[in-house]
Amino acid sequence: MGCMQCEIEQCDGTVGYGGMPDETGETTLDAMIMDGPTHDVGAVGGLRRVKQAISVARAVMTHTTHTMLVGDAATRRVGDSPITGAGAYVEQGVGGAVSTGDGDIMMRFVPSFHAVMLMSSGMKPGAAVKTAVNKITEKYPHFFGALLAVDMNGNIGAACNGMEQFPYTYRTSKDSEVKSVMINCSLSIG
Template sequence: YKLSAAWSTLQSGGRAVDAVEKGCAQCEIDQCGGTVGYGGSPDELGETTLDAMIMDGDTMQVGAVGDLRRIKNAIGVARAVMEHTKHTLLVGESASNFAEDLGFPGENLKTSRSLSIYLKWLSQNCQPNSWKNVTPEPSKSCGPYKPANRFLQEKQRVHHELTSIHNHDTIGMVVIDKNGHVSAGTSTNGLRHKIPGRVGDAPIAGAGSYADSEVGGAACTGDGDIMMRFLPSYQAVEYMRNGMDPTLACQKAISRIRKHYPSFFGAVVCANITGSYGAACNKMVALTQFHFMVYNPSADRALEKVVNCI
């Protein structure tokens, strides 16, 4: 449905950036996989917060929001940041206030499902969580935590590496319209049981997604805390700028991260202005293939594509 919404927007004369907004918004409404939009991925306080970003590859303008509370249409607020401010990224309660001032309705983003996930997590001694180098031992108990001494830090570092893969995902979308305009965007409710205030890669330009109408676009999903350190979407677009085909560009972006984090969870999708596209993912026990969708105009439907992880 999200690709159909994006394609319908183009068919009705909308620009690439309009299609990205409509496609991501549809996913927010549908709560895609429970990892996009309201009612999913509760943080350590049981609250669902949202991250989103949109980028116009013509103007290189970006609008983004992080740790957005109470507002269901995160990609819409990101678009508002781009259209109505001179800023790029707004975060937290101030971003929510900004949205409400512009007429976005404030609503409770919790659902019975997100509450159930949260209560189950509490009953399991807050496992897994995102803490390290603290006491009490975060692999066995809930906080509040305090910094640990050096001996405990060495012990807990191994635990952190073994538990860095969590159940989370992002919608990433790249759109090229009939005039060659490129736009990209993302939306997510972030990492499940994240520390309140955490913002992942999704709203960071060049990390979650990137677009340049002279080249193409790319978008990412996976362990945002690691992936944002390498700006893989930007890197993939730059590889394509230098003549690399989309599949290889995605693979190279993944390989740069894997050099430092061999077991990270992540994938990249890429498309260039000729209409060629590709994707790549880091191979691990829990991820051997990556599925993504491409809208086929001649068939007038979305087609599922699969790549083997490298």
């Protein structure tokens, strides 16, 4: 109710209908709601002609299997790939991480960001991605996905869940050829 009340009152002129226009001169609304215990999320973006975006976000969380919908009447689907920290994340001086899989679950945990932050605190890439994947499996033990990370020294780590094996390829500045790796997912977490 708190979010809806702020929309009704148009808090400080920036929240809800009649708020500040976007770069095209139109007011578009965004909203997100998250349930802490279950990590269920409902989010909408770029809504037009809707007064209570938070109600639409709640409907996404309650009545769909999606995490985020965008566009007029929230009819378009968005996965984790374009979400910073979910699909990919890079920190200068630390390294980077990328993910693939069930984006509607993975974006709730921003696993790429999580892995890079763990590496910034001194964790090796393999341990960082395993920790990030394990965080997801605590709530969604059967999710389908993989996470890869590389640090500034070229050390690579990968972890996956919901599949038998996960293949990936890489090439460092020291390598003349692309290398292929296959990891066993049942051994990559735990």
